[in-house]
Amino acid sequence: MEPIIEVRNLSKVFKSRGRRITAVDDVSFDVFNGEIFSMIGPNGAGKSTTFAMMTTLIKPTGGKIKVAGFDAENEDDRIRPIIGIVPQKLSLYPDLTARENLELMGNLYDVPKKVMEERIEYYLKLVNLENHADRFTGGFSGGMKQRLSVISAVIHDPQIIFWDEPTTGLDPQTRQAIWKLARKFNSEGKTLIFSTHYMDEADKLCDRVAVMNAGKLMALDTPENLKKTTNSATLEDVFIHLTGEEIRD
Amino acid sequence: MKFLEIAKKDLRAEFRTKQMLNSMVIFALLVMVIFSFAFGNEATIFIPNLKKKIIDILAPGMLWIAFTFAGMLGLSRSFAGEKEEGCLDGLKLCPVDRSDIYNGKVLSNAVLMFLMEIAALPIFIVLFSYDIKNLPGLILVIILGTFGFIFVGTLLSALTVNTRTREILLPVILFPVLIPVILSAVTATATMLSNGDISDISGELQILVVYDIIFFVVAQMVFEYTIED
Numbered sequence: 001m002e003p004i005i006e007v008r009n010l011s012k013v014f015k016s017r018g019r020r021i022t023a024v025d026d027v028s029f030d031v032f033n034g035e036i037f038s039m040i041g042p043n044g045a046g047k048s049t050t051f052a053m054m055t056t057l058i059k060p061t062g063g064k065i066k067v068a069g070f071d072a073e074n075e076d077d078r079i080r081p082i083i084g085i086v087p088q089k090l091s092l093y094p095d096l097t098a099r100e101n102l103e104l105m106g107n108l109y110d111v112p113k114k115v116m117e118e119r120i121e122y123y124l125k126l127v128n129l130e131n132h133a134d135r136f137t138g139g140f141s142g143g144m145k146q147r148l149s150v151i152s153a154v155i156h157d158p159q160i161i162f163w164d165e166p167t168t169g170l171d172p173q174t175r176q177a178i179w180k181l182a183r184k185f186n187s188e189g190k191t192l193i194f195s196t197h198y199m200d201e202a203d204k205l206c207d208r209v210a211v212m213n214a215g216k217l218m219a220l221d222t223p224e225n226l227k228k229t230t231n232s233a234t235l236e237d238v239f240i241h242l243t244g245e246e247i248r249d
Numbered sequence: 250m251k252f253l254e255i256a257k258k259d260l261r262a263e264f265r266t267k268q269m270l271n272s273m274v275i276f277a278l279l280v281m282v283i284f285s286f287a288f289g290n291e292a293t294i295f296i297p298n299l300k301k302k303i304i305d306i307l308a309p310g311m312l313w314i315a316f317t318f319a320g321m322l323g324l325s326r327s328f329a330g331e332k333e334e335g336c337l338d339g340l341k342l343c344p345v346d347r348s349d350i351y352n353g354k355v356l357s358n359a360v361l362m363f364l365m366e367i368a369a370l371p372i373f374i375v376l377f378s379y380d381i382k383n384l385p386g387l388i389l390v391i392i393l394g395t396f397g398f399i400f401v402g403t404l405l406s407a408l409t410v411n412t413r414t415r416e417i418l419l420p421v422i423l424f425p426v427l428i429p430v431i432l433s434a435v436t437a438t439a440t441m442l443s444n445g446d447i448s449d450i451s452g453e454l455q456i457l458v459v460y461d462i463i464f465f466v467v468a469q470m471v472f473e474y475t476i477e478d
């Protein structure tokens with residue numbers, strides 16, 4: 001398996017009001033081309049911060065990231081066109097319609113107009129939003145926004161997809177729809193990296209799971225191997241085993 | 250040309266609600282109406298020593314107060330709305346130059362500001378009974394002054410968007426930087442209102458043009474650092 005993302009000794013320290021917060025602490029791992037890779041970990045474990053660095057949104061304090069062979073710090077302009085991102089806090093324009101939001105992304109990613117129109121129709125149908133295409137997204141439900149964000153992140157046909165908690169706060173139907181999309185995109189050869197707080201999701205969907213805790217990478221393996229090595233029945237037990245029982249701030 | 254896309258989506262959303270444009274126009278009109286009452290009839294008395302009416306001394310400054318304070322409303326929301334919806338990160342993740350984000354915002358801010366001025370200027374002329382002979386000259390001054398305001402204002406609007414006190418911080422740091430623009434624009438406006446010739450304001454025009462160019466170029470270079478976390 002060839003790695004498509006290489007993370008080496010990655011760390012990120014935030015300084016906020018005189019306090020130093022080590023959000024990511026000397027983390028190294030690879031994501032293989034074509035796999036579904038998930039990150040789990042308690043609140044504040046550093047998942048979103050790791051995502052932000054892998055997607056070139058913020059610069060690491062230390063360490064190196066290579067995405068598709070490009071250096072995340074110096075060649076970010078080569079990485080951005082080939083990745084698609086659904087952030088934890090969705091970024092849709094509430095006073096634009098669903099279609100206009102998609103068109104904006106298509107245009108900013110240089111998708112040719114005709115291809116874009118076709119993809120928009122296709123994807124809107126795929127997530128059952130075709131009848132809401134001309135409604136303002138400000139009035140959308142959480143599930144509709146999430147579905148729209150998911151397709152907006154693939155309008156430029158990216159090679160690698162990042163989803164930060166794509167199913168948090170969604171009903172079972174929408175979660176299942178999102179899993180279907182994940183499998184579909186993966187079957188098209190795209191690499192999928194997502195974070196989640198649902199253990200069943202990571203278990204069912206992923207080739208490999210990375211467990212983070214307080215900025216550190218605790219374990220990285222297939223769900224089966226994780227269960228075996230920690231002598232646990234479920235991924236939830238693995239999680240508790242690796243990250244402890246106390247509640248995070 | 251991606252800055253056009255960014256400006257287009259801003260303006261499209263704005264023209265739908267007209268929230269910002271309405272506030273800006275109403276604010277500018279209020280300022281002018283209040284001042285016209287405050288100045289009263291005495292302001293039209295001719296002062297022989299100065300060969301001017303009092304109103305001619307006061308009105309240009311008032312016009313620019315109306316323009317810049319109304320414009321400030323738009324500037325302060327320009328990046329704040331984007332930030333609150335999480336959209337600024339979305340834009341930063343797109344394969345667009347940082348300067349495209351700046352130029353897009355400049356364009357949408359400028360359109361809003363010019364629309365506000367187009368609504369406010371005729372009211373100003375009527376309210377203060379001006380009979381302007383050199384309207385193109387006045388318009389030139391307003392355009393150059395407005396661009397100076399927008400070029401710096403958009404940059405500082407991005408700079409202050411991450412601070413908690415941005416509504417007050419923006420004007421506090423913006424107005425000192427704007428002093429050369431405001432002074433030149435007010436003086437040039439006064440000359441144009443008293444039917445001076447364009448050659449009488451060549452000095453002011455020079456300052457405005459140079460200021461606009463400098464800040465436009467500087468903003469292209471430093472904007473990317475202002476939106477970095």
Ligand SMILES: Nc1ncnc2c1ncn2[C@@H]1O[C@H](COP(=O)(O)OP(=O)(O)OP(=O)(O)O)[C@@H](O)[C@H]1O
Nearest residue numbers: 014016021023041042043044045046047048049050
């Ligand atoms: N911009 C920032 N400034 C200061 N601290 C930050 C910033 N972003 C994140 N942090 C801190 O870094 C740590 C890791 O946060 P992060 O958002 O990466 O966690 P997470 O694993 O995504 O958590 P969650 O499951 O709640 O989304 C937290 O302690 C958080 O408070």
Ligand SMILES: [Mg+2]
Nearest residue numbers: 047048088164
């Ligand atoms: Mg997170």
